[in-house]
Amino acid sequence: MNDIGQGTGSAAGSKRKDARRNRQxxxxxAAAVFVTSGVEAPVRDIAAKADVGMGTIYRHFPTRADLVIAVYRHxxxxCAEAGPALLATGPTPHAALGRWIDLFVxxxxxxxxLAAALQTDNADFETLHAYFLDRLLPVCTQLLDxxxxxxxxxxxxxxxxxMRGVGNLCIGADSDPRYDARRLVELLVAGLRQPR
Amino acid sequence: MNDIGQGTGSAAGSKRKDARRNRQxxxxxAAAVFVTSGVEAPVRDIAAKADVGMGTIYRHFPTRADLVIAVYRHxxxxCAEAGPALLATGPTPHAALGRWIDLFVxxxxxxxxLAAALQTDNADFETLHAYFLDRLLPVCTQLLDxxxxxxxxxxxxxxxxxMRGVGNLCIGADSDPRYDARRLVELLVAGLRQPR
Amino acid sequence: MNDIGQGTGSAAGSKRKDARRNRQxxxxxAAAVFVTSGVEAPVRDIAAKADVGMGTIYRHFPTRADLVIAVYRHxxxxCAEAGPALLATGPTPHAALGRWIDLFVxxxxxxxxLAAALQTDNADFETLHAYFLDRLLPVCTQLLDxxxxxxxxxxxxxxxxxMRGVGNLCIGADSDPRYDARRLVELLVAGLRQPR
Amino acid sequence: MNDIGQGTGSAAGSKRKDARRNRQxxxxxAAAVFVTSGVEAPVRDIAAKADVGMGTIYRHFPTRADLVIAVYRHxxxxCAEAGPALLATGPTPHAALGRWIDLFVxxxxxxxxLAAALQTDNADFETLHAYFLDRLLPVCTQLLDxxxxxxxxxxxxxxxxxMRGVGNLCIGADSDPRYDARRLVELLVAGLRQPR
DNA sequence: CATGAATGAGCTTTCATTCAT
DNA sequence: GATGAATGAAAGCTCATTCAT
Incomplete structure (x- = not known):
């Protein structure tokens, strides 16, 4: 409020643009580092990759969960938005559910x-967990219903x-060639079917 | 001389008894600490709980995997031994498989x-992973076949x-009252059933 | 803006000054601790002496060799730079060599x-060894030639x-009043003289 | 004492013999381990190699120096005994000195x-140092005189x-193929020669 | 006497987080 | 706002030495 003399609106504008660029x-x-080192990668590594001070990360994303959420939000x-569409177009609700879960997987x-982080009881990731649920649970509920x-x-x-089961089945899936999470999830979903 | 069948030699017998008590x-x-802090609990904590120097742990169990295996071996x-019995008594092989998996779960x-440790790519737990597989995979294979x-x-x-899928479904199951791993596993096993 | 010639960039200038002070x-x-406890002194001791967290040492000097080199670099x-000068001014090359070696001793x-560390096969000190050789071997070669x-x-x-011989002769020289490394080195250099 | 039926006085004799065998x-x-791991090898390793409890080592050789001395005493x-003989047979006293030193080297x-241990200021090796001096200094003095x-x-x-100089020159000689301690010692001894 | 289990100090190294500049 | 230096708690692991059996 007391930034009189800072210049015109455009100055603040560029500031904001800078900050936005920085955020991106x-x-x-973070996305790049997460791919190679997982979502628990040292903050330092991410800062280094972004060529940015660690403080900057903490400023933009106070907790690790905030960062992870931001990275995967889109x-x-x-995924969340795809739910209703699938329901509308899918041959049957169950098929839609299956396809939606495939998307998630x-x-x-x-x-x-990520899957492991979602299931960890580590307090750092509570918010992450909550975000996923907030966003996806309603969709899943709709499909399931x-x-x-x-x-x-x-x-x-x-x-x-x-969702929890599906998430669990995805844990470690990328590092074990003998394991095919999609296959297992498929079975799980198949298991949902009404026994004739 | 009258300790035939006691094991290896008699000279170190008395010592052995002590060590064995200590080992227990x-x-x-370890079991107690694992319950509260998980199988990745600091060695120091386990030593403290046992009221023992850390070296003692390293003597008995050179790697963490050794300790974890020892704790859960029985x-x-x-579980491994229950497999054939279930197969013999179960109404059908599939039922036997289901019940065996229930045991595992x-x-x-x-x-x-534990479930998380089994799936981790942490080198510390490679042996642990291997042990479980060695012991349980053949049984599971038999039931599955x-x-x-x-x-x-x-x-x-x-x-x-x-097994991997079932193991995954068990991750974090104890700390989340809204999640019922047994239920999910049941669905997974149901999903195995031959579609009509 | 007026720190032209100060080094790399000006933005981090103030920070740099601090870090530089700290580094010093x-x-x-480290130099002080090395005097009393040798170059293998615990990192903790050095940190304590500097009234600094251990991490600070690791930040500035990732390996022990880095620290030791930095301490003695000047x-x-x-010593390295004195070689050519001595050669130029000394009465004879052999005399110059002798005086240069005195400097080293x-x-x-x-x-x-330090001398012991230079000769140890401890991997920690490989770099240290290499540094000394890199710096001094050419000079010594020149004088010798x-x-x-x-x-x-x-x-x-x-x-x-x-150089190895001279270095060896210096080991433990400071802690044994009955031993005079300079004297021994003098004999060694004398032994180099062309037998008439 | 309650080993009646063990035999006659020869029992005690064998006891002693046992102890002696054990000592050997x-x-x-120890000699074997020293070769591969140096004289500072962990006590455990030596005990293991000897297939003996660690306590046994401490009983026979309370300090590490005692053990090292015993190993190399012969x-x-x-070496000590060779001195006078060399002096008697050598062409000149200086030649005898040189040959004796070669023996030592x-x-x-x-x-x-070993050479490093002899020069270390580590209190553990004080006795070792003293032993070598006790034994060899008089001989060296005689030759030198x-x-x-x-x-x-x-x-x-x-x-x-x-002796200190020669000892120093031998440090690390076995692990560095580019270094020839014998050569350096030769130069040192040459340096002793009366300048014309 | 011998055994070898137990002790625990001692060192290294890593990182999340803070905060002076 | 950004920076990145500093902090220091955590953990892991090793061995000399003691001592109950």
């Missing part, structure tokens, strides 16, 4: 350590458990 | 951090993947 | 444990061996 | 870490310094 640099760097959002499986309503699947598993 | 103290302490063995779910042979289940999932 | 504190502390460089003899060319000394000892 | 086993093991003694150079008396060498270097 950070996100890109993809999580895209595709996302998780390619994020080194639809599938249950159509009689295709049993209705005794809630979306939280399903 | 250690295992108990239960893993029991019951075990894992109560061991804070039998179920496949009986035509109850699809035969396109190998035991490794199944 | 570290070097002083003196090693001075004076340096080594006052550095508790000149003396050989002048016919004063035998030419069948290379500079590496000479 | 220890020395052999060779040190042999041959001994030292083949004992990984004779050579000085014959006018072959300068008389201003005492035996202690000479």
């Amino acid at each position: 640099t950070l996100l890109d760097a 993809q999580v959002d895209a 595709d996302f998780l499986v390619t994020k080194h350590g 639809a599938a249950a309503a159509s009689g295709e699947i049993r209705s005794d598993l809630n979306a939280y458990q399903l | 103290t250690l295992l108990d302490a 239960q893993v063995d029991a 019951d075990f894992l779910v109560t061991k804070h951090g 039998a179920a496949a042979a009986s035509g109850e289940i699809r035969s396109d999932l190998n035991a490794y993947q199944l | 504190t570290l070097l002083d502390a 003196q090693v460089d001075a 004076d340096f080594l003899v006052t550095k508790h444990g 000149a003396a050989a060319a002048s016919g004063e000394i035998r030419s069948d000892l290379n500079a590496y061996q000479l | 086993t220890l020395l052999d093991a 060779q040190v003694d042999a 041959d001994f030292l150079v083949t004992k990984h870490g 004779a050579a000085a008396a014959s006018g072959e060498i300068r008389s201003d270097l005492n035996a202690y310094q000479l």
Whole structure:
């Protein structure tokens, strides 16, 4: 409020633009580091990759969860948004559910350590966990309810458990060639089907 | 001379008894610490709990994996041994498989951090991973084969993947009241069933 | 803006000054500790002496060799640079060699444990060893060659061996009043003289 | 005492013999370990090699120096005893000195870490140092005096310094193929010669 | 006497987080 | 706002030495 004499609005504008650019640099760097070292990579590494001081990271993303969320927000959002569309176009609700889960798995499986971080009881990641649930749980619930309503699947598993199970199945999937998370998830989803 | 069947030699007998007691103290302490802090708990903590120097732990269990294996060996063995029995008594192979997996899940779910450790790519736990596989994979394979042979289940999932999936589903199960690993595993196993 | 010629960039200038002061504190502390406890003194001790966290040492000097080199760099460089001058001014090349070696000995003899560290096969000190050789071997070679060319000394000892011998003779010289490394080195150099 | 039926007095005899054998086993093991790991090898390793408890080592050789001395005693003694003989047979006292020193060097150079241990200020090795001096200093003095008396060498270097110098030159000689301690010692001894 | 288990100080190294500049 | 230096708690691991059996 007391920044009289700072110049015109455009000055503040460029400031903001700078900050925004910086933020994006950070996100890109973090994404890159997460791929190679996982989401628990040392803050220093990320700062180095972004060519930025560590303080800058803490300023933009006070907790690690904030950073992780920011990095994956777009993809999580895209996943969330895909739900209704799939439901509308899918042959059946259960099929839509399956395809939506595939989307989620595709996302998780390619994020080194993300699935594990989501399940960890580490306090650092509580917010991360919460974000994913906030965003995806309603969608999953909708799909699940639809599938249950159509009689295709049993209705005794809630979306939280399903998402948790799927997330769990994705843990470590990228580092073990003998394991195929997609396959396992497929079986899990198959298991949901109403026993004739 | 009258300790035939006692093991290796008699000279060190008295010493042996002490060491054995100590070893047990250690295992108990480790088990206790594992429950609260997970299998990655600092060696120091375990030593403290056992009221023992850290060196003592390293003497008995040179690597962390050795300790973890020792702590859970009996239960893993029991699980392994239960396989054939279940197969013999179960109504069907698939039912036997389900019950055997329940056993495994019951075990894992109560061991804070074990399931996660099994899936970690941390070199410390390689041996642990190997031990579980050595012990349980053959049993699982046998059950799976039998179920496949009986035509109850699809035969396109190998035991490794199944165990990995089940193990994954157990991660973090003890610290989240909203999640029921047993339930998810049940669905997974159901998903194995031959589609009509 | 007026720090032209100060080094790399101006933005970090103020920071740099601080760090530089700290670096110097570290070097002083290390030098002091080295005097009393030798160059293998615990990192903690050096940090304590400098009244600094241990991390600070690791930041400035990632390996122990880096620290040791930094502590002695000036003196090693001075020694290296003295070579050509001595050669130019000395009555004979052999005399110059002798005086140059005296310089080296004076340096080594006052550095508790340095001579020993130079000869140790401890991997930590490889770099240190290399640094000394890089810096001093060429100089020694030059002097040795000149003396050989002048016919004063035998030419069948290379500079590496000479330096190693001299270095060895300096080991422990500071802690044994009955031993006079300078004297021994003098004899060694005398032994180089061409047998009439 | 309650080993009635063990036999006659010969039992005690065998006891002693046992102890002696044990002692020898220890020395052999230590010698072997010293070769590969140096004289500072962990006590445990030596005990293991000897297939003996660590307590046994401490009983026989309370300090490390005691053990080292015992291991090398014969060779040190042999070296000491060779002195007078060489003096009697050598062409000149200086030649005898040179040959005696060669003997010493041959001994030292083949004992990984011994030369360094002799020069260390580590309190553990004080006794070792003392033993070597006790045994060899008189011999060296005798040879040196004779050579000085014959006018072959300068008389201003005492035996202690000479031995120390020679010892120093042997440090690390076995692990550096570019360094030839014998050569350097030869030069040192040459340097002793009375300048014309 | 011998054994070897136990002790625990001592060292190294890594990083999350803070904060002076 | 940005920087990155500094901090210092944590953990791991090793061995000399003691001492109960």
